[in-house]
Amino acid sequence: DAKTTQPTSMDCAEGRAANLPCNHSTISGNEYVYWYRQIHSQGPQYIIHGLKNNETNEMASLIITEDRKSSTLILPHATLRDTAVYYCIVRAHFSNAGNNRKLIWGLGTSLAVNP
Amino acid sequence: GAGVSQTPSNKVTEKGKYVELRCDPISGHTALYWYRQSLGQGPEFLIYFQGTGAADDSGLPNDRFFAVRPEGSVSTLKIQRTERGDSAVYLCASSAHGGETSGANVLTFGAGSRLTVL
Numbered sequence: 518d519a520k521t522t523q524p525t526s527m528d529c530a531e532g533r534a535a536n537l538p539c540n541h542s543t544i545s546g547n548e549y550v551y552w553y554r555q556i557h558s559q560g561p562q563y564i565i566h567g568l569k570n571n572e573t574n575e576m577a578s579l580i581i582t583e584d585r586k587s588s589t590l591i592l593p594h595a596t597l598r599d600t601a602v603y604y605c606i607v608r609a610h611f612s613n614a615g616n617n618r619k620l621i622w623g624l625g626t627s628l629a630v631n632p
Numbered sequence: 633g634a635g636v637s638q639t640p641s642n643k644v645t646e647k648g649k650y651v652e653l654r655c656d657p658i659s660g661h662t663a664l665y666w667y668r669q670s671l672g673q674g675p676e677f678l679i680y681f682q683g684t685g686a687a688d689d690s691g692l693p694n695d696r697f698f699a700v701r702p703e704g705s706v707s708t709l710k711i712q713r714t715e716r717g718d719s720a721v722y723l724c725a726s727s728a729h730g731g732e733t734s735g736a737n738v739l740t741f742g743a744g745s746r747l748t749v750l
Contacts, residue, residue: 549734560636560723560741561675566734604674610734618665618688620737622674 521605526627529599535592537626539605542586547609550581552590554601555625561604564590595630602627634658636742638724644748645714653709653745657726664707665739666699667723675723681707714749721746 522540529535541550551566565572565579567588572579578591592599604625637656645651657664663682667675677691684704692698696714701707711718721744729735 549737551737558743560725560743561739563738563740566738568734606737608737610736618663618680618736619677619691620675620739622676624672624674 520621521607521623523603523605523623523626525624526629528629528631529592529595531597531630531632532594535595535599535628535630537590537592537603537605537628538587539590540587541605541607544585544607545609548607549610550579550585550588551606551608551620552577552579553604553606554599555604556598556601564603595628597630597632600628600630636724636726636740638722638742638745640745641743642746642748644750646750647714647716649714649749651711651714651747653711653722653724653747655707655709655724655742657705657707657724658728658740659705661726661728661740662704663727663729663736664701665725665727666707666709667725669721669723669744671720678709678722711747714747716749719747719749 549566549568552564553561555561564576565574567579567581581588602625604622606620639654665680666678668678669675679699680688681701684701696712698710723741723744725739725741727739
């Protein structure tokens with residue numbers, strides 16, 4: 518699975534857009550980009566995923582560059598409850614190695630939304 | 633329930649003791665995962681079940697760790713002869729999807745079981 522690189526931490530003012538970048542320069546053609554977040558003392562929560570087109574749901578938007586080597590998760594109007602660690606993961610939807618289903622998690626970006 | 637339920641939420645045990653951690657996935661989810669998370673780190677894969685069988689147990693650190701899912705629903709992670717290094721949050725997740733769709737990697741996680749080995 519492709520390795521991802523994210524900034525260690527970011528700050529955002531409440532009500533402003535939070536733009537979280539992720540580099541995945543070695544991504545393969547069959548690999549999707551997934552975003553999860555983890556609020557303190559909770560389990561990770563799925564946010565959004567995409568292959569090459571931009572995606573939007575009720576939580577966030579995902580912008581993937583044309584070469585697919587990087588992406589940005591956008592929280593359009595950040596609230597204090599969005600303070601969390603955000604993880605970017607790349608993974609194929611099928612396995613090239615039997616039943617391998619593991620997601621490889623890095624350290625993520627710790628987002629602090631400030632009042 | 634609507635989510636993934638894990639019990640106990642906290643477990644403190646002594647070195648050398650046996651521990652069981654239980655996971656009740658979302659009803660109807662065929663895929664179930666166990667991950668382990670140490671402080672300040674991302675989750676680390678342990679094992680994946682598709683139905684009753686362990687399809688991938690490559691993340692289990694050693695033979696002290698074992699997991700079962702006998703009826704394809706509830707799963708139990710079992711740790712024998714616990715060591716202080718086993719202290720972590722053990723996360724369970726489930727997914728409705730098989731491996732051939734992008735949804736296979738959309739996991740719903742429980743709140744975790746925090747294990748402390750003294």
